Amino acid sequence: xxxxxxxxxxxxxxxxxxxxxxxxxxxxxxxxxxxxxxxxxxxxxxxxxxxxxxxxxxxxxxxxxxxxxxxxxxxxxxxxxxxxxxxxxxxxxxxxxxxxxxxxxxxxxxxxxxxxxxxxxxxxxxxxxxxxxxxxxxxxxxxxxxxxxxxxxxxxxxxxxxxxxxxxxxxxxxxxxxxxxxxxxxxxxxxxxxxxxxxxxxxxxxxxxxxxxxxxxxxxxxxxxxxxxxxxxxxxxxxxxxxxxxxxxxxxxxxxxxxxxxxxxxxxxxxxxxxxxxxxxxxxxxxxxxxxxxxxxxxxxxxxxxxxxxxxxxxxxxxxxxxxxxxxxxxxxxxxxxxxxxxxxxxxxx
Numbered sequence: 090x091x092x093x094x095x096x097x098x099x100x101x102x103x104x105x106x107x108x109x110x111x112x113x114x115x116x117x118x119x120x121x122x123x124x125x126x127x128x129x130x131x132x133x134x135x136x137x138x139x140x141x142x143x144x145x146x147x148x149x150x151x152x153x154x155x156x157x158x159x160x161x162x163x164x165x166x167x168x169x170x171x172x173x174x175x176x177x178x179x180x181x182x183x184x185x186x187x188x189x190x191x192x193x194x195x196x197x198x199x200x201x202x203x204x205x206x207x208x209x210x211x212x213x214x215x216x217x218x219x220x221x222x223x224x225x226x227x228x229x230x231x232x233x234x235x236x237x238x239x240x241x242x243x244x245x246x247x248x249x250x251x252x253x254x255x256x257x258x259x260x261x262x263x264x265x266x267x268x269x270x271x272x273x274x275x276x277x278x279x280x281x282x283x284x285x286x287x288x289x290x291x292x293x294x295x296x297x298x299x300x301x302x303x304x305x306x307x308x309x310x311x312x313x314x315x316x317x318x319x320x321x322x323x324x325x326x327x328x329x330x331x332x333x334x335x336x337x338x339x340x341x342x343x344x345x346x347x348x349x350x351x352x353x354x355x356x357x358x359x360x361x362x363x364x365x366x367x368x369x370x371x372x373x374x375x376x377x378x379x380x381x382x383x384x385x386x387x388x389x390x391x392x393x394x395x396x397x398x399x400x401x402x403x404x405x406x407x408x409x410x411x412x413x414x415x416x417x418x419x420x421x422x423x424x425x426x427x428x429x430x431x432x433x434x435x436x437x438x439x
Contacts, residue, residue, distance in 0.1 A: 091420050092412040099124045101423060101436050102139050108430035109143045110153040111175065118177040119208070126209040127413045129401035131267075133276025134209040136415065137283065140422040142175070142205070150350050151175060151205045157182055165194045168339075171204030176353050177212075179204040184213040187359050188220050195364035201355045202231070202339040211267035211401075213357060214255035218263060221368050223360040224255045229335040231352030234345055237271045238312040240325035243298030245312040249274055250331035255398075257362060258375035262402030270328035271313045272321075278304045278313070283416045291318055 093101075102120035107113065119142060127135030145151040155174030159167055167186055171179035183201045190197035207213075210226050217224025228251055230236075235245040251274075255265035273292045281288045281304040288304045295301045296310030307313070316324025335354035336343050346352075362368050379396040387393040424438045 090414050090417055092414050094412050095124050095128055095409055098127070098136060098413055098415070101438070102136055104432055104436060105139060105143065105423065105426050105430065108426075108432060109146045111146070112154055115153060115175045115178045118181060119175055122177040122208040122212055124413070125212065125405075128405040128408050129209070129211075130404040130408075131209050131274075131401075133274045133280050135413075137280065137419045138206065138208070138276070140419070140426060143426065145205060145351065155179075165190060165197045167197075167199040169199060169201045171201055173203055173205065173350075173352075176204040176207035180207045180213055180353075180355055180357075181216070183355070184216050184224070184226075184357055184359075187357055188217050188222065188224075191217075191222055191359035191361045192220075195361040196359070198356070198358040200335075200339045201357075202341050202352070204353050204355075206351055207353045207355060209267065210251045210253040211255065211265055213355075214253045214265060215263060217359045218255035218257050218265065221257050221372075222362060223257070224253075224357070225359070226253045226355060226357045227251065227331045227334050228353050228355045229332050229341075231336065231341040231354050232344055232346035233351040234349055236275045236313050237315055237325075237328060238294065238298075239329075240315050240317075240321040243294060243296075243312065247271075247315070247325070247328040247332060249313065250328040250335070252327065252331060256375055257368065257372050258379065259372045260376045260379055260396075262396075262399045264375055264379060264396060265398040267398075267401075268316075270316050270324045270331060272316055272318070272324070273313065275307075275313060278307045280416070282308075283418045 099120045103116045106116035106119055123136045152173040155172035158170040160170050161168040169183045180201055183199050187197045187199045207228055210228055213226045214224030230248040235247055236249055237245055237247040239246050249269040249271040251269045253267040258264045287302045290300050290302055293307050293311050293313055295306040315321040334356040339354040341354045362371050382396050383394045385394055427433050427436045427438050
C-alpha cells in the first residue's frame with residue numbers, strides 16, 4: 090500500500106473533485122475533510138470515499154454548485170436546505186452561521202437537509218470549539234438505505250447515526266467525542282473488505298442474523314450491530330433519538346426511499362461558554378479534568394487512559410510526519426480517475 094503525505098493527498102483529491110465538477114471551495118472542503126479524517130485515524134471517512142462521491146456526482150445524486158438556502162430562521166435557530174450539495178461544504182456553512190448566532194444569543198441550533206455525506210462529524214463541533222464554544226452535532230442518512238439492525242432484530246432499520254461534542258480547553262489535544270451509535274461505522278467494514286481483513290465478532294450479523302467475522306457478508310444482506318454488545322439497547326436507543334433529531338425534526342422522515350439517494354440530515358447546536366462562566370476558568374478546569382482521568386493507574390493489559398480526542402490527536406501528529414497509508418484498491422481508483430480526467434502527468438500516481 091502506498092504511503093502518501095497529507096498535503097499531496099489533499100492536492101490529488103482536490104484535483105479529481107474539481108475535474109468532476111466541484112467548485113474550488115467545494116473541492117477543498119471535501120478533500121481537506123477526508124484527509125483530516127485519515128490523519129485522525131478514521132480511514133473509513135477518509136479519501137477512500139472520494140471515488141464514491143465522484144460516482145454520486147456522475148449519477149446526479151450530488152449537485153456541484155448547489156444553492157444554499159435558509160428555509161426558516163429566528164435569532165437562535167436556522168433550517169437549511171442544501172439542495173443536494175456536497176455535505177462537507179453545506180454543513181460547514183451551517184455550523185459557521187450557528188456559531189455567529191451563538192456569539193450574540195449564547196445558544197443557537199440548526200437543522201440541515203438535502204445534502205450529501207458530511208464526512209467525519211467531529212469536523213463541525215471542532216469549529217465551535219476553536220471559537221471558545223461547545224459544539225454538538227448529530228447526523229443520520231435520511232431515507233437512504235439503512236445499515237444498523239435495532240437491538241434484537243436482524244434487518245437494518247437505523248443509520249450509524251453519529252454523535253459528536255467538542256469542548257474548549259487548555260489542553261494541547263482537543264477534548265472531543267466523535268462516535269457512531271452502531272458498534273462501528275459502516276465504512277470500517279468496507280475498509281476491511283478493501284484490505285482483505287477479517288473483522289471482530291460483534292460488528293455485524295449476516296443475512297440470517299448470525300454473528301460473523303467476514304466483512305463481505307455485510308453487503309450480502311447483513312447488518313451492523315448497535316453499540317453496546319449485550320447491552321446494545323443503549324446504542325439502539327441513542328440511534329433512535331438521533332433519527333428523531335436528524336430525520337424527523339428536519340422533515341426527511343424515516344424508512345428507506347427506493348431511489349437510495351444518500352441524504353444526510355444534521356442537527357447542530359452551539360453553546361457560548363462565556364454565558365455560563367468565564368471561558369478561561371472553564372478551559373483550565375477541562376484540562377485539569379482530563380489530567381485527573383489520566384492519573385489513574387492502568388488496568389491489566391491497558392496502555393492507560395486517554396481522554397476523548399487524545400488518541401486522534403496523537404495519531405494525526407504521527408501521520409503528518411510519516412504519511413498516510415492508502416489501500417491499493419483506493420489508489421487504483423485514483424489512478425483510473427486521473428486517466429479519465431487526463432490528469433496522469435499532473436498527479437503522477439504511478
